[in-house]
Amino acid sequence: MSSPKRNRVKANFMVVGCTILGAAAQMLIKRGTAQLGQLVDPALGSALVQVPQIAWKIASNVPLFGGLACYGFSTMLLVLALRYGELSVLYPIIALTYVWVSILSVTMLGESLNVFKILGLALIVLGVAVLGRKDSKAV
């Protein structure tokens, strides 16, 4: 197998990996912000005197930092992938994130599916598949 083609395929799969990490990041950050809840407790007086408690609430929020770390790894993986492939092919593949987030929202958060969502997700997957194919003629 010729090496440019192998690299191209490798880059495509690396960006798919980015989208999985990106979806995990979104779910974790959502959970993290829900866990934060109300940062300022009105019963304890002004926000200023509560700064240590607020700082601790944020610093001890594992899902929030886990989510940010996922975004960090996702960005690193994207940069590594961009070395091997075309930006105009690899960048739109990130739209697959919508697919993973929708699947996770349905399975983990109990959100409902409907015909629009299913059709939209199918179009995104097909669009990514067309993009990932060997280049057709230049227009």
Add this chain to the structure above:
Amino acid sequence: MKTPLSSILLVLAASFVGSFGSVLLKAGADRLKRTLLGLLRNWQLPVGIAVYLVSFGMYTAAVRSGELTILYPMVSLGYLWTLLWSYLIFKEPLTRNKFIGIGMILLGVVVLNLGNR
């Protein structure tokens, strides 16, 4: 709920700004060296990430008023900007598959968001 024009323009601007984030990441990736000095000299990567954060801030400000079903899909217009810059800056060919693929993704994002209404 009606979507104010200012929110629409701000999201359009956010997608435009964000596309330069992807251009900078690509430029940084093309000259990536796995040495400490090489990484420190690679200003495109941190500036690219900063540009993304600015774009994200603009988007967050925009969606405070207006309908997400309208505003969220507009972020995907960034793929079209990126296609243009890829052609102009990195001389990547414009192919039929790219237009069809990106067109299907844009349509898919619009339809998906109709389902969130």
